[in-house]
Amino acid sequence: xxxxxxxxxxxxxxxxxxxIAILAGPLGSLMIWRRMAYFGDTLAHSTLLGIxxxxxxxxxxxxxxxxxxxxxxxILAALSKQKWLASDxxxxxxxxxxxxxxxxxxxxxxxxxxxxxxYLYGDILAVNLEDLIYIGCVMIIVAAVLWRLWRxxxxxxxxxxxxxxxxxxxxxxxxxFIILLALVFAVAIKLVGVLLIxxxxxxxxxxxxxxxxxxxxxIGIASLFGCVAVVLGFWASMQWDWPTGPAxxxxxxxxxxxxxxxxxxHAA
Amino acid sequence: MQTxxxxxxxxxxxxxxxxxxxxNFTIKRGEIVTVIGPxxxxxxxxxxxxxxxxxxxxxxxxxxxxxxIGYMPQVLVVESLMPLDVQxxxxxxxxxNVAKCIELAKLLxxxxxxxxxxxxxxxxxLQRVLLARALxxxxxxxxxxxxxxxxxxxxxxxxxxxxxxxxxxxxCAILMVSHDLHLVIAGTDQVICLNKHICCSGSxxxxxxxxxxxxxxxxxxxxxxxxxxxHHDHTHDS
Numbered sequence: 001x002x003x004x005x006x007x008x009x010x011x012x013x014x015x016x017x018x019x020i021a022i023l024a025g026p027l028g029s030l031m032i033w034r035r036m037a038y039f040g041d042t043l044a045h046s047t048l049l050g051i052x053x054x055x056x057x058x059x060x061x062x063x064x065x066x067x068x069x070x071x072x073x074x075i076l077a078a079l080s081k082q083k084w085l086a087s088d089x090x091x092x093x094x095x096x097x098x099x100x101x102x103x104x105x106x107x108x109x110x111x112x113x114x115x116x117x118x119y120l121y122g123d124i125l126a127v128n129l130e131d132l133i134y135i136g137c138v139m140i141i142v143a144a145v146l147w148r149l150w151r152x153x154x155x156x157x158x159x160x161x162x163x164x165x166x167x168x169x170x171x172x173x174x175x176x177f178i179i180l181l182a183l184v185f186a187v188a189i190k191l192v193g194v195l196l197i198x199x200x201x202x203x204x205x206x207x208x209x210x211x212x213x214x215x216x217x218x219i220g221i222a223s224l225f226g227c228v229a230v231v232l233g234f235w236a237s238m239q240w241d242w243p244t245g246p247a248x249x250x251x252x253x254x255x256x257x258x259x260x261x262x263x264x265x266h267a268a
Numbered sequence: 269m270q271t272x273x274x275x276x277x278x279x280x281x282x283x284x285x286x287x288x289x290x291x292n293f294t295i296k297r298g299e300i301v302t303v304i305g306p307x308x309x310x311x312x313x314x315x316x317x318x319x320x321x322x323x324x325x326x327x328x329x330x331x332x333x334x335x336x337i338g339y340m341p342q343v344l345v346v347e348s349l350m351p352l353d354v355q356x357x358x359x360x361x362x363x364x365n366v367a368k369c370i371e372l373a374k375l376l377x378x379x380x381x382x383x384x385x386x387x388x389x390x391x392x393x394l395q396r397v398l399l400a401r402a403l404x405x406x407x408x409x410x411x412x413x414x415x416x417x418x419x420x421x422x423x424x425x426x427x428x429x430x431x432x433x434x435x436x437x438x439x440c441a442i443l444m445v446s447h448d449l450h451l452v453i454a455g456t457d458q459v460i461c462l463n464k465h466i467c468c469s470g471s472x473x474x475x476x477x478x479x480x481x482x483x484x485x486x487x488x489x490x491x492x493x494x495x496x497x498x499h500h501d502h503t504h505d506s
Binding site for chain 2: 032033034035151154155157158159161162163164165166167168205206209212213214215217218
């Protein structure tokens, strides 16, 4: 394991970025198939509150991130059962409330210098060995859970009621997805930050759509596009001194534009 | 005939609104039960209670052990960003395999779209695909929520004919919600006229003469439907 300790910071950062991009393929695809992009955004915004609370209570940051994400997801699930507020309104309220409370809490913490900008926009060059190990663990967990639950997840994504009648444990599948999402957000925040993390999930998956005929192929291509975006973003940030997180998202958006262009040319 | 589902005093309240009030009826093996009623009468809610998707506020639904249900939902909207062909959609049923899917596609006449993206198939084709998905579960009871939803009138008649054929082939009971009274009423064993509570129920001939039914649907429709039921007192072979 010596080589892991001896990695220089750019190699570490690149490895972290590629790991997150691979994770973003399947989760981003599921997110857009389930029309949960806004839900993902809400979950991502809430993680800032998780960071602040973890710092405030001297807890492990990852623990705080995942816990707060799951609490928010639970609140969303409970609120979506009532009908007096449209679900996009609930998401809007929670998304921005948790972001605002997180910002207030982050500035209120005394004695701990919280670099807010690095959490909002990511600070990939600060990735350390511990972060790499966490990313590796999350990759193993995500792979194992998706392997086991993939068919259930697809069935529940397409028609929840139909899947439930056919005996699919839809609650297990749906909660597993949310937990995986919280785990991925927790390790990805350092890379691209609270504000841009959903983009890294959604954009490569959307770009992959027109190149895939099956769901499995789409997640593979989405992961690949994510990796390309990470490499391009890295290169741009080295070349022109761009902030790395936003540079990666810009690269992903470029890939998406390219895929749109391809389909227009096909149609013509 | 064995009773496979027994609905006992079921009431459903959602958000302080009474959706269903004291519903009682039974479904027997092989029987066709048609639920009719105006919009907002709670027809879909009743199906969902029987499917176990909604828990009744009061009362209970007793079904025989290991009752297998095939469910055909009213609408299926697959996000266009999801690459999914018809065959793969069918294979998502836990009891499906490729051979079974192809056999059903032949029976229901949609083999030509098996490799097509599910978002591109027409309304009539999609209803047949959904029927196939319901049948893949080897059902004792088929639950159909407006099976002819979004199909033209010729297609509707053909679809109901297909449903009846499948019923006699598989010998399963059918519980369906339908607006197309004139098309379904002849094949039905039991009509349940629902408007939050059961207004009236029984054989088609009896129901169409019931004052409650006439009140709910108007004299014209009632007499027209009575005509249909009488027309079909005899059976046409072929």
